[in-house]
Amino acid sequence: MIQTGLWLVALGALVGAAAVVVAPERRRHVVAGSVTALVGVGGVLAGLGGLGGSTWTAVAPGLLPLGEARLAVDALSGAFLLLIGAVAVAAGVYGIGYTAPGGRHAQDLPAAHDQHLPDAAAHHASPAASRTAQATVPLFVAAMLLVPAAASVTTFLVLWELMALTSLLLVLTEHRLRASVREAGLWYAGMTHAGLVAIMTAFALVAANVGGESFDAIRAGAADLSPTVRTVALVLVLLGFGSKAGMVPLHVWLPRAHPEAPSHVSALMSAAMVKLGVYGLIRVAFDLLGGAPRWWGLLVLALGCLSALYGVLQASVAVDLKRLLAYSTSENVGLMLIGLGAAAVFAADGNRVLAGVVMAAAVLHAFNHAAFKTVLFLGAGSVLRSTGLRDLDALGGLVRRMPVTTALVAVGTLGAAALPPGNGFVSEWVLLQGLIHSVGPGGSPVVAVSIPVAVGVVALTAGLGVATFVKAFGVGFLALPRSTAAAEATESPLPMRVGMGLAAGVCLALGLLPAVAARPLDRVLGVLPEVRSIDPLADSAVTLRLNGIAGSMSPLVIAVGLVLAGTAVVALVRRLSRGVPRRVAPAWGCGAIERDPRQEYTATSFAEPLTRVFDDVLRPEQDVDVTPLAESRYLIESVTFRQRVPDRLEARIYPPLLAAATAWGRWSRRLARGSVHTYLAYGFVGLLAALLLAGVTG
């Protein structure tokens, strides 16, 4: 099954990309979407095979210039193959509709309250429907799918870079429409390449010291690595994979690239690609190096807390729907990092049971986040395609115009808000259980301080997450439309609804029956030496049980309970109101006859209390323009209020780095004076230095 799946991935992507290139224009979106979904199906097959407990290895000597290509699938690879494959299926099906002719997503985004909509733009072909973009999507998906299957350093790095390049191409799809796309591409390219350098250095260091570049050789030799090499490698992989995962403060590319990419690509990047950063950390730190020391765990824990809090804070005040989702990705990656960090700390303290629980929580949360973030990004894409808007302050009222999309997004929102019976709740519950059970007598002081802090962070994050997604859903989809574009919205084409529906179905399944994931998750943990044979999760029909610590939960029962309670309340109200005369009037009108969208909460005003509370961290920029009447300056004609919440962390850290890089570039330009003799002399001196070095050391 694994082999069939991977063949489907590789051949499907190559043949499929070629088919997309030669397909006639009016069939291209169908071919591209189907091919992407097919590649995704291959990933799902291989992933199910890996999670089912079978392993598979293949070696192709001489395929890569400097070595053999080596692939292997175990349960850990299988988990991520399944995750990426499933996201790709949903995004592929969705892409058929998203890149079909029509829609308003291919135009310049109008300013917040600009009500003017150019009609001509509505009929433009989207750049996402271009030949290059459409052919790149299946290649990107295949590259992502093969990364977790790579089993040697060279193979891993080649596939990793292929994934980075294809995703960069896709981020740049709409570069002709908006300058912000080019800027986003530049940031993404910079961050992903800096990350690659870190990962490559770490791998090179480790491979050179164990004397082999296959993952098997590293596993065998990891025990004899010197502490220095291990330390440097662990820090470097944290930086490299952290930048891909969107870990704060390396998250800067995320809120730029995710909003600017075409929405099905945003979903692929945010739900699937970012997870590979988490995969890389698990694979290298916990599998290849055989476990991480406690200081590393605490570092990851701290960075995870920072990412979770900072991500959710920025998301709670974001007004651009896709930017909000991008920051929420940082938040959720932060939660996964908290799991990984706590697992390393617990394992270092010898508490393998708790290490297993929090590690399982991290992997489960990767799945849950992938499911609800796919729905949400695809939903945001549907809104964008239908209205041309990403600005929550200009949306609203979509529940009447786009009922199916709204219902599906509601499922995703429930998951993202981490409320039962949403799927995000399950993994956050497992994570909290693991963290809370560590608190007690006998623990080391560092753990006794840091873990309760982490518990607080997770709780605060969950609370702010609820506020964020109530805002996103309430302001964006409910109430009255705040612009003509939102008022004229139309429901998305069928393929888009199917794509979102698939992902929403997975959300529901994971939210209601998480016990299904218990066995496969135990197999995933079986790959990692530190938590092997712990089997932290056990299933008994509909209940998820934690082994070793007292904890069990049955989301299905919670959901049934909620439904019963809701029905009971409705029945009770009906019964009590029997005999009372019924009057139909607009709700929330407060007695006013006329309702105006300007009376509603906007995203900005909804988040105002939060902005006020976290003023010191967020430091919003506010602009109030008061225009008095011409006749009297005591009478006011209009007041405009504008608020921007720039990324303060980015503004603190990155400008000095960029300035230093620019200064260095300027300085090195002095080396190029224009004289041929100088250039020749550089070569000559370089040669002599190399020879001298060889002569002295040899």
Added chain:
Amino acid sequence: MSAAMTTIAATAAGPTGVASVQLLDLLCGGVLLTAVLILWRRELAAIVRLLALQGVFIAGLAALVAGAEGGVAGYLVALGVLALKTFVIPAVLRRVLADSGEARETEPLVNVAASLLAAALLTLLAYVVSQPLVALAPSAATRALPVGVAVVLLGFFVLVTRRRALSQVVGFLLLDNGITTTAFLAASGVPLVVELGVSLDVLLVVLVLQILAARMRTTFGGTDLDELNELRD
């Protein structure tokens, strides 16, 4: 690198008799001497004569190696080297010289005395860095290997320090001669096809450089490379 080393180790037979070993050393000495003399002389015509003479020595080296190996192909290679390095290329260079009217290498970036000192140091360096190569398969031919490396370094030195376009060509040819010498000494002869390909390449480069020098002269009125300093971003 390791592949090249095994080739050397496998085929480092070369000339063995006392007379032929002395002849080999003499020829290698000639190659090195002409290279140093090229640094010394500033008359461009004299430099071209020295280059032709170096060609003779290298051809002799090729013939000596061919004699030790046996077979006709080696002699053909030697004949080709002789034709190219002693007659064809010097003829092309003389034509450039006649057209240009620049007879001397005026003011090199490093003066002659310092150049000769540098040549001594570079030769020393060549001997130091060649030690591991010689140690792989000690024989008369490989012991002379540093000469080839030294000529490569001297050629590079000419490229860096001389101003005229013709001197640049000379530097490039010295580089090539050094590589050829190293090849003959280390690999006991070069297959005919390889030598043919390399020779044609060198000839082509010289012809291109000849045209380039002519263009430079018509455009700038001289071939001082340091006047071409717009080559930057």
